[in-house]
Amino acid sequence: MKATLISLAFLTVLISPRLAMACSCAGTPAVCESFAAAEAVFVGTVTRVEDKTVKAPDGREAIVGQTANVQVEESFKGAKESAMIFRSYGTSCDTRYEEGQRWLFYAYFNRDDKAWQIQGCDHSTLLERAADDLLYLRHLPASAQKTRISGEVRNGASKSMMGIKIKVTDGQKVYETFTDKDGVYELVGLPPRKYSVEPDVPNPNPQREKAIELLKSLATQLTTLQSAENRARIGVNIADSLWAHDEKRARAIFISIEDDIRWGIYDREINHPRDEYASMVFMQLRTDTLARIAKHDPELALDFLKATAPTYENPPRSVIERERDLEVKLAAKISAGNPDLALKLGRESLNRGVSNELLPLLRQLLKKHREQGLTLYKETVRKVRDVSVKESRKTLDFARALAEVITPPLADDSAYQELIKDFGPAPNRHLVMLNGQPGLSALEQVIAAGGDVDDMVEIAQKFPQNEGSIYWAAAEKAEEEGDSERARKIAKQITDPWTQRRLLETLDAVDGITEISDEDMASLEKELNEITRIENRIDFLVNVVSGSTAKNRAKALKLLDETAEMLETEKPAKNRILSELALALLYCVEKSDRGLAMMESLLPRLNELIDAAAKLDGFDVHYMRDGEWNMSADGNLGELLTFLAQNAAYYAWCDFDRAVEVAAQFDRSEIRMMAQVKLAQSILAGPPKAFRVTRGSGY
Numbered sequence: 001m002k003a004t005l006i007s008l009a010f011l012t013v014l015i016s017p018r019l020a021m022a023c024s025c026a027g028t029p030a031v032c033e034s035f036a037a038a039e040a041v042f043v044g045t046v047t048r049v050e051d052k053t054v055k056a057p058d059g060r061e062a063i064v065g066q067t068a069n070v071q072v073e074e075s076f077k078g079a080k081e082s083a084m085i086f087r088s089y090g091t092s093c094d095t096r097y098e099e100g101q102r103w104l105f106y107a108y109f110n111r112d113d114k115a116w117q118i119q120g121c122d123h124s125t126l127l128e129r130a131a132d133d134l135l136y137l138r139h140l141p142a143s144a145q146k147t148r149i150s151g152e153v154r155n156g157a158s159k160s161m162m163g164i165k166i167k168v169t170d171g172q173k174v175y176e177t178f179t180d181k182d183g184v185y186e187l188v189g190l191p192p193r194k195y196s197v198e199p200d201v202p203n204p205n206p207q208r209e210k211a212i213e214l215l216k217s218l219a220t221q222l223t224t225l226q227s228a229e230n231r232a233r234i235g236v237n238i239a240d241s242l243w244a245h246d247e248k249r250a251r252a253i254f255i256s257i258e259d260d261i262r263w264g265i266y267d268r269e270i271n272h273p274r275d276e277y278a279s280m281v282f283m284q285l286r287t288d289t290l291a292r293i294a295k296h297d298p299e300l301a302l303d304f305l306k307a308t309a310p311t312y313e314n315p316p317r318s319v320i321e322r323e324r325d326l327e328v329k330l331a332a333k334i335s336a337g338n339p340d341l342a343l344k345l346g347r348e349s350l351n352r353g354v355s356n357e358l359l360p361l362l363r364q365l366l367k368k369h370r371e372q373g374l375t376l377y378k379e380t381v382r383k384v385r386d387v388s389v390k391e392s393r394k395t396l397d398f399a400r401a402l403a404e405v406i407t408p409p410l411a412d413d414s415a416y417q418e419l420i421k422d423f424g425p426a427p428n429r430h431l432v433m434l435n436g437q438p439g440l441s442a443l444e445q446v447i448a449a450g451g452d453v454d455d456m457v458e459i460a461q462k463f464p465q466n467e468g469s470i471y472w473a474a475a476e477k478a479e480e481e482g483d484s485e486r487a488r489k490i491a492k493q494i495t496d497p498w499t500q501r502r503l504l505e506t507l508d509a510v511d512g513i514t515e516i517s518d519e520d521m522a523s524l525e526k527e528l529n530e531i532t533r534i535e536n537r538i539d540f541l542v543n544v545v546s547g548s549t550a551k552n553r554a555k556a557l558k559l560l561d562e563t564a565e566m567l568e569t570e571k572p573a574k575n576r577i578l579s580e581l582a583l584a585l586l587y588c589v590e591k592s593d594r595g596l597a598m599m600e601s602l603l604p605r606l607n608e609l610i611d612a613a614a615k616l617d618g619f620d621v622h623y624m625r626d627g628e629w630n631m632s633a634d635g636n637l638g639e640l641l642t643f644l645a646q647n648a649a650y651y652a653w654c655d656f657d658r659a660v661e662v663a664a665q666f667d668r669s670e671i672r673m674m675a676q677v678k679l680a681q682s683i684l685a686g687p688p689k690a691f692r693v694t695r696g697s698g699y
Helices: 031-037 131-137 206-219 228-242 247-267 273-296 298-307 317-334 339-351 358-368 370-386 393-405 413-423 442-450 453-462 464-480 484-491 497-510 518-529 534-547 553-568 574-589 593-615 635-646 648-652 656-663 669-685
Strands: 005-008 040-055 061-077 083-088 102-110 115-118 148-152 165-169 174-178 184-188 194-200
Touching: 031 102, 031 131, 040 083, 061 102, 083 102, 131 148, 131 184, 148 194, 165 184, 174 184, 174 484, 206 228, 206 247, 206 656, 206 669, 228 247, 228 273, 228 669, 247 273, 247 298, 273 298, 273 317, 298 317, 298 339, 317 339, 317 358, 339 358, 339 370, 358 370, 358 393, 370 393, 370 413, 393 413, 453 464, 453 484, 464 484, 464 497, 484 497, 518 534, 518 553, 534 553, 534 574, 553 574, 574 593, 574 635, 574 648, 593 635, 593 648, 593 656, 635 648, 635 669, 648 656, 648 669, 656 669
Parallel strands: 005 194, 083 115
Antiparallel strands: 040 061, 040 102, 061 083, 102 115, 148 184, 165 174, 165 194
16 A cells, blocks of 8 residues: 655655656656566666667667666566566667666566566666665565655755655644665655655755865875774774765775774784784774674675685684674675575575574564575574584574574474474573573564564563563664654553653653753752862753753853853862863853863863873873774773764864864874864764763774
8 A cells, every 4th residue: 555645845855766768757656556567576787788770861870779688686576587688679768778787677578579678657767766666675565565655865966865854744743754874765654645745955064065075085194094903993984974975985995994904803913912902902893894884885894794804724613603693693784685695694604503693684584585584494494403402502592592583474384393393392481592691582682683663562562571671672773763753652652650751751862852941940050059069060060951942051151151160260180171171062062162162272281191191101001002092992081082082073063164173283193083083974964963971982
């Protein structure tokens, strides 16, 4: 079923744009209509093209038809062969094929020519324009069971716009969602009726262009860094943020990181325990980089994983298992877009032994790509039945988890019966644990870690004794996907009043809903005046600023000014500089110039501290590694710099140009580069919804 009508209420946004055709179309059908009408629907690559030409009156050759050989990559319907032949006939409604093009085909078989063709007014399109259709096709059959409103948002340069708020209304109720990395938005399950769709497209932002140019400039400086760790860490941050704006450059940076990661893990000399620790740092950096690449291109992530894999002979079992688990986790990410590759990786993982990481992959494939899922499920059951349980406690635990996590009708019934014949029926849910985590069964853990929101809500309803943690995770996932309304509905399903209230307060804070009234502000001001210790006063002000509104901004600034005056009477010491940094941040949150002015005055002192720490490296904390500052939160200075980096958004959105200039005052180039990267990333990510101090363990 589909929504009856969508009215477009904007000008520059393209909804599901198609290849321009010279013929006249009465309109483009919905994706579900095109899917139902076509005989074959698949993704394929044009491998060879033969042009049929005739001589025009002016003597030039004109193309009047084409024969194209197409290699099938991913089939959704009817493509039973690995290669297919397409013909076009030179009409105004025919397309022009070129070798190497990747298409989403909605194909029809011409029985007279014994070849396939597409229609000019359906949904066939080049793959880079097919994100909306693929979102529908890759979630069949579930996506066909509900109403669906979807589209794409692109700018004037026809580039996808990520994170754009979309408002859909029937005149009485407003629904909201956000575009994904491909510029696609989707709302499912709405009542069938007439809707209008309006994107909240931001005005052209010169700051975004400045941020992109800054990242490009910083990318050219990567080779000036001495430390392989810093080249990789700063490089992956730049590439991650540049991908949507300069994919070619971002790819090149990700690939260039491979050598640095490989050196840090496998090639560096181990002469000291610190060298062993450094190798562990690179190992974590490898995992983080893999996750970032996978967001953009899972196949590139797989190439990165293999390029940075151990090359030494006879690696220990722990290394083999680690590589296997990383690969199968990646397979789960790949499964939506490339189920055949996910199946291949799952099989390779299975050949190296059973792993609990295989369970989320199996569930995803069985739900969304049943053919590949059934193949892997049956092979997994055969694997565990072939292994001697007496020799492998791990196999026994895995088999029991498999019996609980995947049951008919999701599982193949005959294979499932064979499984429980050998291992017994699914045991009591409290007896099957993954990774030694008490309180959650295998099924709950798999769904909570890798399921979709519907799965999580379902499992919370099934096992009420664990509903709080599962509902909380489901609400957070819905919020991450831009569905704030659903996140709140999920929160209200929690039966424990205290947990429900905490979750709703957390969601309010994320969305910037928490506000302090004028009456509350007066009460807070009175309470603040009774606090004399600067550190306690600033902690209190964090709560004031996080709830201040445009109406009481002046009062919030007044409270900050009073605290700043008190701070000037403090003796220079560690606590004073920490308090000054915190106060500068609060001023920036309130969009006051005084915040960055304070940062300008603090930079010389920070440089002195950093210089002293570098000269005395190892006296208290090892801040240096391979000749440069390491970007960790180790030690007081490391924690301080990490605090600044992870709250960069508030400095950037106060005054981006001035913040970049302040960051340029860092004497050490690696710290200056990372600071400017964080500022640019903050602009591209959009303004923070609400003020929340971020603390973490590194960059």
